[in-house]
Amino acid sequence: MSLVAFRQVVPWIVGAMLIALPFVYRDPYHLHILVLILIWSFAYTSWSMMGRFGLVSLGHGGFMGVGAYVTALLWNHLGVLPWIGIPIAMVCAGALALIVAYPCFRFRITGHYFALVTLALSGIVLQIITATRDYTGGSLGYTPDRTKGSHLAALQFDDKTTWYLIALGVWGVGLLIWRWVDRSMDRYALEAISEDEDAAAAAGVNVTFEKLKITVISALMTALAGALYCQYQMFISPDTVSGIAVSLQMVFAVVVGGIYVALGPTVGAIITIMLAEGLRIGFGTKAVGYDNLVYGVLLVVFIIFLPKGILGSLLERIKPSSKR
């Protein structure tokens, strides 16, 4: 009983501590790292919503790019506030996900084929951003205009504390969505689908609909992450928010952290970002390439020896009778 009560109290305590943190500890550099970790954790969590059910998408770089670029383009060219622009960008990414995913699921493109079709999707988004360089700045990147009016309306803040709280809130919502899916009937349906589509369909699961639902949720969240990243960094380039490299980066972080546990993507984000920052500080500009070298080796080693990820394996060690 006490253990159950303890487990119920812990998230609240940790949550309160996380909210209180920027008011106690104000070092801007560390807050910046924390904000990056939270935003990327959210992006990785949205990938793992699909990934945990065997829907390995390499198109999430595309959704993220749509989220970031649509928001920034609407703001710069049409003066649409991010408060409206972000939902529009999310709808765009959701529509893109529907257009690509519906035929995929309808015609039962799964496994390798699904990964490669979505890989094409992130390739297309990257090429379109580069090709429309008159509007998007091409591979040189793109900067949203600084607001002359209200900071709140333009969602541009100078202090890290505000951004930290925003990122924390979004990350929390991401975890709540993960939990909501985890406890819904959809989870059982999707697990059944990932085991055997025919058997699931025979048992009365609407395979196409269930897969579409989780894909669209995942795409919407990823687009939000892209838009937030754009608003926070105030600079986006095709290579940092879209394309195959970003898609692989998401997969990598989630696999390292743990694909089947709620906090796995967060652990993955912490490890990858700390690793990149540590190498950058330790080696300076000489570190160009080293972080990806370590990433790559880790990814291979993890997949061979620890396919459930760091957190997943730890949790399994702690309670051997867990579900997975």
Place this chain on the structure above:
Amino acid sequence: MGSFLEIFDIYLLEAMVNGILLGGVLALLALGLNLIFGVIDVTWICYAELVMIGMYGMYYLVQYYGLSYYLAAPLTILLVAALGALLHWLVIAPLLGAPPINQLLATGGVLFVLQSFATVAFGIDFRNLGIRLPVLQFADMHFSYSRLLSFGAALVGMVVIYLFMTRTYTGTAIRAIAQDRQIMALMGVDTKKIYLVTSALGGALAGLAACLLVLQYDVHPFVGLSFGPITFLICVLGGLGNFVGGFVAAFLFAEIISLGGLFSDLEWGYVLAFAFFIVMMFIRPGGLLARRQ
């Protein structure tokens, strides 16, 4: 008006021929990937990165050690073949029983390793071989000699592979394993050895492609990204493991890129090719030449 059409047609023809020439190299790349997939049932996401390493091999052999192009090429092919075998031995073999998606992701990790290894070891500068081949002029059309050479060599490479697959014992065993991997082990074929040979063969094809591509493109650590995704799409479009389908798809893709690039920027050629791919996936999910279920 008439003269305008004439000029236009010349450009169109030139673009089409260049598309065919590009298709040769793409078909070679697709063949290597298809071979690996058909026999071992694994997709090497890092295939284009092997080509990149091979291009660096050519660059260093020719520029630093002063070897002639024709001497450096076989060495590079051997190097990349060894790399392919090593990749199989280190990464794929331990994962043969794992879910396919884990194999895919592991080779994705190798992609990171090779790219960043090249960045660390060779730097991010663009390098080229420094060999300038003449441009061929024919009926007001211009073709680069290097493309013709690549096309020819790619065709020869494919014919050699075809002969190997049909005329030798190992080749026959490889084709047999592609048909039924359980039974062949019972028939006394050493599957592990065949897998290793196939991986080396796939690597050798990547090496050959590297020798040809280095004539046309500058080498840099991310050069793989410019033709890697296209190669996968070609293989999927042709049906993974389907050699003939991959061959046809390579030329289709090359034509789309070449013609799309003629009417607009090269990027739009790629966008068109990607879009074509997605549409085709819906019409023929099993590949161009697959029978509909």
